[in-house]
Every structure is written in structure tokens, then in C-alpha cells.
Amino acid sequence: MGVKEKKIFFDYKITREKHSNKKYIDLNAGIDINPKAMQFFKKYNIVLKKAVNLEWAKFLEKLNLGVPRLIQKTEGELIPRTALxxxxxxxxxxxxxxxxxxxxxxxxEIHVDHVIPFDYIAEDSIWNFxxxxxxCNCVKSGSLPPEKYIVKLIERNKNYRDKISMLEKSLTLLGMNFEKVIxxxxxxxxxxxxxxxxxxx
Ligand SMILES: [Zn+2]
Structure with missing residues (x-):
């Protein structure tokens, strides 16, 4: 006697052997794909693909030091970069x-360095430069520096905001509590x- 198991995406027929009571999948019966599930996959195909890729990229970035902008590339999007x-x-x-x-x-040999990687921050603001x-620029690449450099960056921003007008503007945009934001x-x-x-x- 055939028994149908409840499946969300697909279904198949389980058949019980008459004497031993052993269950097996009845391949002759085929697999029923839930039409609603198919509709769902079709409708959200693009979003689902992106979500899966994004999770992969996040996972891989931990393992691939110096391979920056992986998430971005996977999503096929380019965030415009301004001249530094x-x-x-x-x-x-x-x-x-x-x-x-x-x-x-x-x-x-002067390099303009994003202290917090561009891939994460996705914008060019002088508070982060x-x-x-x-x-050092090459070693750091798309990684984060040791935390002491974040403290140093915050100090730098505090001490020079009055001298560099561009810095003053960018810190104002970060808000009153820019130290916490950084x-x-x-x-x-x-x-x-x-x-x-x-x-x-
Ligand atoms: Zn250096």
C-alpha cells in the first residue's frame, strides 16, 4: 500500500513491502513537485540566487585574505569609487x-588607505582615510587593522577636524557621536x- 509523506517542495510515494513491512521509495511512481514551490522558486529566483551567493561570499571572505570586494563581485554590482x-x-x-x-x-609611495575597508563601508569619506x-597598504588590503589603529583614527579625527575642513564636514555627517559610529x-x-x-x- 502506498503512503504519501508530507513534503513542502516535492513528494514521492513510499511503498511498504507486503511481508517484511520494509519501506522504500517507489521510483515507478516518480516525484511530484509541488507547483506552489515551483512558482515560489521561479518568482523569487533572482533574490534567492543572490542570497545564496552572498552567504557563500561572506563565508569565503574569511578564508581568502587579500581577496577584496568578493561580495560585491558576486552580486554583480559595482559601487562607484571616487578618485582619491x-x-x-x-x-x-x-x-x-x-x-x-x-x-x-x-x-x-604615498597611498590613500581606507582604514575600514571600502568593501564594507562602500563610500569614500575622509574620516576613514x-x-x-x-x-602597509598592500599588507592591509581588504582587511581590518588591529583595533589600536581604530583608536588612533578616532584620535586623528578629533585632533584635526578643526584644521581640515573636509574632515570637519565628513565628521559632521557621521553625527555628534562619531567616535561610537566609527x-x-x-x-x-x-x-x-x-x-x-x-x-x-
Ligand atoms: Zn607603513
């Missing part, structure tokens, strides 16, 4: 050393799987 020259210009008069290793910066040497960004990025480096160099 204006931030360099604004910071250069005040900062002569690498934010991380504190080595004196040579003109040709520092000048770094090529080595810290929250760091914590959130960490929770999303961004690796926190133990040291830069």
Missing part, C-alpha cells in the same frame, strides 16, 4: 609618516567576517 587624489591633498600637509608603520613617506606606505563600523565589519589583522608590519 583630493583626500591625499587634504591630508598631505599634516601627515608626513605612514599611519601604520610611522615610516617617513616618500612622495612616490589615512596616508600609508605601499607596504567603532560600530569596526565591530560590524568584524562580525560580517572581515579579518582583523594581528599586526600590519
Amino acid at each position: 587624489g583630493k583626500y591625499r591633498k587634504a591630508l598631505e600637509p599634516y601627515f608626513k609618516n605612514c599611519f601604520y608603520c610611522e615610516k617617513h613617506l616618500l612622495q612616490k 589615512t596616508l600609508a606606505c605601499q607596504k 567603532h560600530d563600523h569596526f565591530e560590524n565589519a568584524m562580525m560580517q567576517g572581515y579579518v582583523v589583522l594581528k599586526k600590519i608590519l
Whole structure:
């Protein structure tokens, strides 16, 4: 005698052997696909694909140090990046050393670094920019720096907001409690799987 099991997405016929009472799937009966489930998959196909990909990317980012913007690429979206020259210009008069290793910066090797990775923050704001040497910038790549650099960034922003008008504007946009906002960004990025480096160099 055939017994139908309740399945959400598909169903099949379970048959019991007459004497042994053993159950087996009756392959001759085929598989019934729930038409409502099919409709659901068809209707939400794009969203479901993205959700699955996103979860994969989040998982992989933890394992692939230095492979930035994976989530973005998987979703096939490009977040526009602005030229970083204006931030360099604004910071250069005040900062002569690498934010991380504190080595004196040579003109040709100055990099504008997103302290909290661009992939996470998805915008260019000077509160998140520092000048770094090529080595530190490359090591850091799409990862988070050790927390002491977040503290240093907050201090930098506090001490220079009166001197750099662009910084003043960007901190104003972050709100009264910008220190907490920056810290929250760091914590959130960490929770999303961004690796926190133990040291830069
Ligand atoms: Zn450096």
C-alpha cells in the first residue's frame, strides 16, 4: 500500500513491502513537485540566487585574505569609487609618516588607505582615510587593522577636524557621536567576517 509523506517542495510515494513491512521509495511512481514551490522558486529566483551567493561570499571572505570586494563581485554590482587624489591633498600637509608603520613617506609611495575597508563601508569619506606606505597598504588590503589603529583614527579625527575642513564636514555627517559610529563600523565589519589583522608590519 502506498503512503504519501508530507513534503513542502516535492513528494514521492513510499511503498511498504507486503511481508517484511520494509519501506522504500517507489521510483515507478516518480516525484511530484509541488507547483506552489515551483512558482515560489521561479518568482523569487533572482533574490534567492543572490542570497545564496552572498552567504557563500561572506563565508569565503574569511578564508581568502587579500581577496577584496568578493561580495560585491558576486552580486554583480559595482559601487562607484571616487578618485582619491583630493583626500591625499587634504591630508598631505599634516601627515608626513605612514599611519601604520610611522615610516617617513616618500612622495612616490604615498597611498590613500581606507582604514575600514571600502568593501564594507562602500563610500569614500575622509574620516576613514589615512596616508600609508605601499607596504602597509598592500599588507592591509581588504582587511581590518588591529583595533589600536581604530583608536588612533578616532584620535586623528578629533585632533584635526578643526584644521581640515573636509574632515570637519565628513565628521559632521557621521553625527555628534562619531567616535561610537566609527567603532560600530569596526565591530560590524568584524562580525560580517572581515579579518582583523594581528599586526600590519
Ligand atoms: Zn607603513
